[in-house]
Amino acid sequence: MAGRTLYDKLWDAHVVADMGDGSTLLYVDRHLLQEVSTHQSFLALRDRDRPARRPDVNLAVPDHAVPSDGRSEALTGLAAAQVARLAENAHDFGLPHIALDDPRQGIVHVIGPEQGFTLPGITLACGDSHTSTHGAFGALAFGIGASDCATVLATQCIVQTRAKTMEVRIEGELPAWVGAKDLALYLIGRFGAGFGTGYAVEYRGEAVSAMSMAARMTLCNMTIEAGARIGLVAPDATTFAWVEGRPYAPQGDAFAAAVDYWRTLPSDADAVYDATLTVDVSNLAPQVTWGTNPQDAAAIGGCVPDPEAAPTEAAKAQQRRALDYMGLTACAALTDIAIDRVFIGSCTNGRIEDLREAAKVAAGRRVAPNVRALVVPGSTPVKHQAEAEGLDRIFRDAGFEWREAGCSMCVAMNEDRLTPGERCAATSNRNFEGRQGRGGRTHLMSPAMAAAAAVTGHLVDVRDLV
Amino acid sequence: MKPFTTLEAPALALIEDRIDTDVLFPARFLLIMEKDGLGRYLCYDRRFDAQDQPVDNPVDPALAAGAGIVLAGREFGCGSSREQAVWALAGAGITCVVAESFGEIFAANCLRNGVLAIRLGREAIGQLADAAAQGALSVDLPTQRVGRGDISIAFDIDAPAKERLLNGWDEIDTIMARATTDIDGFEAAQRRAQPWLY
Ligand code: SF4
Numbered sequence: 070m071a072g073r074t075l076y077d078k079l080w081d082a083h084v085v086a087d088m089g090d091g092s093t094l095l096y097v098d099r100h101l102l103q104e105v106s107t108h109q110s111f112l113a114l115r116d117r118d119r120p121a122r123r124p125d126v127n128l129a130v131p132d133h134a135v136p137s138d139g140r141s142e143a144l145t146g147l148a149a150a151q152v153a154r155l156a157e158n159a160h161d162f163g164l165p166h167i168a169l170d171d172p173r174q175g176i177v178h179v180i181g182p183e184q185g186f187t188l189p190g191i192t193l194a195c196g197d198s199h200t201s202t203h204g205a206f207g208a209l210a211f212g213i214g215a216s217d218c219a220t221v222l223a224t225q226c227i228v229q230t231r232a233k234t235m236e237v238r239i240e241g242e243l244p245a246w247v248g249a250k251d252l253a254l255y256l257i258g259r260f261g262a263g264f265g266t267g268y269a270v271e272y273r274g275e276a277v278s279a280m281s282m283a284a285r286m287t288l289c290n291m292t293i294e295a296g297a298r299i300g301l302v303a304p305d306a307t308t309f310a311w312v313e314g315r316p317y318a319p320q321g322d323a324f325a326a327a328v329d330y331w332r333t334l335p336s337d338a339d340a341v342y343d344a345t346l347t348v349d350v351s352n353l354a355p356q357v358t359w360g361t362n363p364q365d366a367a368a369i370g371g372c373v374p375d376p377e378a379a380p381t382e383a384a385k386a387q388q389r390r391a392l393d394y395m396g397l398t399a400c401a402a403l404t405d406i407a408i409d410r411v412f413i414g415s416c417t418n419g420r421i422e423d424l425r426e427a428a429k430v431a432a433g434r435r436v437a438p439n440v441r442a443l444v445v446p447g448s449t450p451v452k453h454q455a456e457a458e459g460l461d462r463i464f465r466d467a468g469f470e471w472r473e474a475g476c477s478m479c480v481a482m483n484e485d486r487l488t489p490g491e492r493c494a495a496t497s498n499r500n501f502e503g504r505q506g507r508g509g510r511t512h513l514m515s516p517a518m519a520a521a522a523a524v525t526g527h528l529v530d531v532r533d534l535v
Numbered sequence: 536m537k538p539f540t541t542l543e544a545p546a547l548a549l550i551e552d553r554i555d556t557d558v559l560f561p562a563r564f565l566l567i568m569e570k571d572g573l574g575r576y577l578c579y580d581r582r583f584d585a586q587d588q589p590v591d592n593p594v595d596p597a598l599a600a601g602a603g604i605v606l607a608g609r610e611f612g613c614g615s616s617r618e619q620a621v622w623a624l625a626g627a628g629i630t631c632v633v634a635e636s637f638g639e640i641f642a643a644n645c646l647r648n649g650v651l652a653i654r655l656g657r658e659a660i661g662q663l664a665d666a667a668a669q670g671a672l673s674v675d676l677p678t679q680r681v682g683r684g685d686i687s688i689a690f691d692i693d694a695p696a697k698e699r700l701l702n703g704w705d706e707i708d709t710i711m712a713r714a715t716t717d718i719d720g721f722e723a724a725q726r727r728a729q730p731w732l733y
Pocket residue numbers: 132133176177178197199415416417475476479480497498
């Protein structure tokens with residue numbers, strides 16, 4: 070029998086029952102909840118008087134709709150109602166809850182790992198597509214809708230069909246100032262936004278082994294933009310060192326026993342994947358997007374594409390539409406694109422490592438006139454850590470605004486949003502039409518690249534600055 | 536959940552690739568906590584300008600004509616997991632979406648809400664769009680066919696999805712009826728093997 074992949078092992082370890090119709094009932098070890106996607110789930114339980122099966126394996130936190138320029142006092146209207154509803158639901162169903170003014174608050178995908186709630190070997194679900202982030206720990210983690218959240222709360226299980234497996238081999242060493250975000254955009258740009266559809270994607274190879282947990286999280290986070298619900302990295306010494314000592318992680322002997330188990334998870338040497346992609350990143354350049362889907366990515370030295378050169382009529386129409394929305398002309402140099410706003414943050418790039426990288430570029434420079442730049446830490450602990458390191462001073466001195474933790478301008482559900490036609494260099498994950506505010510135009514890139522855009526006022530290769 | 540068996544309705548053709556859930560249901564409306572009545576926000580930014588005035592768009596005329604089906608391109612419903620995208624479709628009367636491929640979470644959400652998601656090739660979708668210009672399309676889930684008049688196109692669907700749609704199962708009831716002992720057993724075994732999870 071051929072060996073098993075990491076995904077196979079995680080799947081096999083969580084099969085509860087065959088549902089008799091070809092689908093499988095899978096056990097869900099951990100469930101994260103945020104304020105925007107769960108109120109209907111709780112209503113579904115309340116309607117039928119159903120309790121939560123295992124309240125203690127849930128963790129609820131407000132992040133999407135919360136203001137970044139002040140805390141509880143700044144919360145008003147519908148956002149206040151949603152945050153209050155989450156607290157009320159958590160209370161009524163007995164779920165652990167991190168309140169808005171709690172020092173542990175932050176974006177659900179940042180605080181899960183931070184608190185050691187995310188562990189290798191587990192299944193983890195959340196009503197949010199970027200739950201793929203947690204796969205960086207070798208956990209089977211995926212986003213679900215509100216109905217499935219209700220199912221998980223009530224039964225601790227979810228009905229799934231098994232995904233195919235894809236290995237993405239990352240060979241070579243990433244050059245200086247080129248990181249996981251560039252790699253993710255490059256992969257989606259090269260293979261298309263649907264390359265992962267139907268697959269659980271496992272990232273492997275020397276560049277992945279060398280990555281920090283923060284970088285692995287960025288890579289797995291962006292996997293949903295490749296169409297795959299699940300992105301995975303096998304747990305290794307880097308993972309274990311990161312998890313050890315975190316509040317929700319097993320401690321002492323229990324940690325040692327857990328590590329013994331976690332070491333059995335990496336794919337067997339003779340495991341067979343349904344598909345394999347291989348890329349060499351030794352010469353990878355920083356990437357930026359020019360269009361309205363993450364696959365519209367190109368190296369910073371390049372140009373906006375010419376729709377007339379696209380291979381099919383459909384592709385031509387799509388590119389014309391994207392350029393029209395983005396207010397760009399074909400064949401313009403990417404470095405000639407001037408920006409109005411900068412957003413550094415999100416579950417993709419709002420961790421301390423990301424802020425350090427951006428601060429290195431911002432240090433001793435000034436945000437360009439006419440540019441408004443926001444730095445929004447991914448969590449309150451990240452904010453405190455950054456302040457302890459003096460990063461907030463660096464940003465403020467350079468003219469960046471230093472904010473409270475949350476999703477902020479990634480999803481524009483609070484006051485931080487683009488106005489129609491405004492152009493933003495963003496470290497988030499989606500450049501969809503209207504994503505950062507109606508009519509707003511988003512260019513995705515790494516934190517270093519966004520900081521470089523902030524100080525020059527246009528898209529630029531960060532390596533020309535540092 | 537309402538079962539899905541057959542449907543006869545006009546179709547809204549949105550033959551574009553990667554119509555994401557932010558387009559289907561803009562994020563700012565996620566602050567609304569009701570589930571009913573979301574149909575009016577479907578593709579809102581394509582239907583209304585920044586002053587909330589209606590603009591020329593393909594969606595409104597189709598909805599006014601009673602559209603029950605959407606025809607689209609690749610990766611329909613990709614992006615955010617927001618189930619509001621499906622509730623908005625269903626709220627607007629759309630209970631069947633035909634596309635080349637779907638965002639996976641969106642497809643799962645469709646299934647949980649009795650919305651049939653059909654995958655077909657670009658050519659077949661083009662044929663359906665032409666047929667839909669003449670009048671209503673018919674969808675038959677038991678025989679797995681969609682078309683109009685002489686045009687009748689077979690589609691594939693996973694057996695589990697088909698059964699769920701036809702029966703209109705409540706997922707939680709189904710799981711509890713079939714698997715409560717299995718879940719108890721799983722937890723007991725996992726507690727022994729991985730006590731740190733308990
Ligand atoms: S930061 Fe953006 S992508 Fe991440 S969870 Fe928040 S809204 Fe979603």
